[in-house]
Amino acid sequence: MKTLVILLATLLSVPVLADVETETNNTESTADTLTAGELMSGNLSRDEDIDYFEFLASGVDSLELVFGSPNAMGTESRWLIFVQRATDGILIYQEVLGPTADLPITRNIDIDNSSLYWVIVRPPGGSLATPTDVYNLTITPDNFSPTLGAIEGVWQDNFDSFYSIHEGSQGLLYIELSTNPFGWNAYLGSRIEDRAVLDLVVGPGTAELELTFTSTEIYEARYITCQTEEGDACAAAPGELLYTSTKVFAD
Ligand SMILES: [Ca+2]
Ligand SMILES: [Ca+2]
Structure with a gap:
């Protein structure tokens, strides 16, 4: 197991999977398609570059937009983001965003209403320079639910631990590829929409774990209940965020 973890840590130096924009996508008719909850990666290659993406919303009241730039240096990079309704061209969102790397x-x-929307990324204009850093864009509708198979793969948390998810007709198997000397833990349970509830089946103590998928690339982990082998409460309280994981390898 230690060898596997070291192998994973060596192989997976790029911690995010993504769709990538296809230039030229500078107009509505050449927009790249966004998939719900999936990360789209792009960059503004020059001052005249505009990136069009389209997203078809159905039965949705709100969209969550996440905009990041994992390699941005400092706080200087700014992008102008629009969300525009395709049917009548109405702008429903417009803001200059300056995410930092972390x-x-x-x-x-x-x-x-249910409709086609364009998400447009362009230079901020004015006296602000055009950033050439890679940006990541994710649109997640409020009725988002990962499809079967969409969360399969190897994930990495914000403390550099790895997790393996397998989902099928028997439920969802979640394996913590822990680097601790006592071996690995496994949980088994099921997922309904964006929430999985899992029981500890291999490992010390007892625990019920909740995974909340905020996209097909990110989930949050929390205990519902947890007791150590000695019957004491675990260090982390129920409901407290344990870690956030990002998918690093899809099956
Ligand atoms: Ca571009
Ligand atoms: Ca473009």
């Missing part, structure tokens, strides 16, 4: 920006955008 802090993507999240916005919730209310929408009032």
